[in-house]
Amino acid sequence: MTQTTINRYGAIASEIYDIDKPDFALPDTRFHLARFESFGRPILEPACGSGRTLIPFLKAGHDMAGFDPSPDMLDRCRTRCAEEGFAPELAQARYEDFGFSRTFGAVLVPVGSFTLIDDFAVAMDVLRRFHAALEPGGVLVIDLQGLGFLASNSIDRRRWTAPSGDLLTCEGTRSVTDWFRQRAESVYRYERWRDGRLIETEIDIMAQRFWGLDEFRMALEAAGFCSVSVVGNYDRSRGLRGSDRTWTFEALRA
Ligand SMILES: C[S@@+](CC[C@H](N)C(=O)[O-])C[C@H]1O[C@@H](n2cnc3c(N)ncnc32)[C@H](O)[C@@H]1O
Incomplete structure (x- = not known):
């Protein structure tokens, strides 16, 4: 990565x-x-x-x-x-x-x-x-x-309608919880849908230390x-x- x-x-x-x-x-x-x-x-x-x-x-x-x-x-x-x-x-x-x-x-x-x-x-x-x-x-x-956020590993799944009419979605899933370094990683997948078709995807890793x-x-x-x-x-x-x-x-x- x-x-x-x-x-x-x-x-x-x-x-x-x-x-x-x-x-x-x-x-x-x-x-x-x-x-x-x-x-x-x-x-x-x-x-x-x-x-x-x-x-x-x-x-x-x-x-x-x-x-x-x-x-x-x-x-x-x-x-x-x-x-x-x-x-x-x-x-x-x-x-x-x-x-x-x-x-x-x-x-x-x-x-x-x-x-x-x-x-x-x-x-x-x-x-x-x-x-x-x-x-x-x-x-x-x-x-x-x-620090309590390190313990939370629920899936973050949300959607929005942009002013352009595009449907924007995100899904974030915790992939790493490192208690030793107080560090968490989540994989975020962002999507843009237009007229029922997926037209753009971004994958981002969110890494945080608490x-x-x-x-x-x-x-x-x-x-x-x-x-x-x-x-x-x-x-x-x-x-x-x-x-x-x-x-x-x-x-x-x-
Ligand atoms: C949650 S947003 C906060 C934006 C703004 N401060 C606010 O109050 O809405 C976090 C921001 O941190 C930036 N960021 C990520 N990694 C960074 C780094 N290594 N150094 C500085 N900024 C960073 C992101 O690009 C993003 O704009």
Whole structure:
């Protein structure tokens, strides 16, 4: 298997992403917008995808930059930004190799995209790269799906009708659960059907590494961050619960 087939977000997957997750359909965007209200410093969104987070932040007046390795996701992001009258700095890059000529007041990685780094040592390097990308006093905010996701191996089978009338389907099946490396792989098959005929198929491997709560706290500290805090399920009004599906970590570059 070549590296390029992993977490690829190709054309059908990207089209589905935008149909399945319109802006503000998930609770993360309002939560992060509230966190960064009146922030006034530039924000970098790694793995910005098609702009589901980046564009509401631009509309709220933030100075945003983003990167993503998927040409399909990035094209969608550029087109959507242009339609809204924005031209943010967007780069085709990976967590492992991104580089900008300026530093940022914040790095924001919403909706669990950090779990797409499926190796511990690589993830530690990326946290150090985030640290270096921040101005002194800058803040890192990362949403993570909890370790419990490693145990879930139900089949993900869904379908959508695209605005063009095409039927888009996806079927994701867990193929690897590696408890030693806290890593899971699922094989995703995406299909495009038109007038009852299958006209396009994409196979993508989704590989993720899931983190323990204290493990990620310690990882942030080992990468040089301080003042680590965690919120469960985007709800600041209460403490963490064992049933929380999402943890939002916040940490400072001193
Ligand atoms: C779940 S989407 C999130 C998109 C966007 N951040 C949002 O809030 O909707 C995950 C994104 O991670 C990107 N991705 C996958 N592997 C990556 C890597 N190694 N480095 C950076 N981004 C990656 C994908 O191309 C995809 O756009």
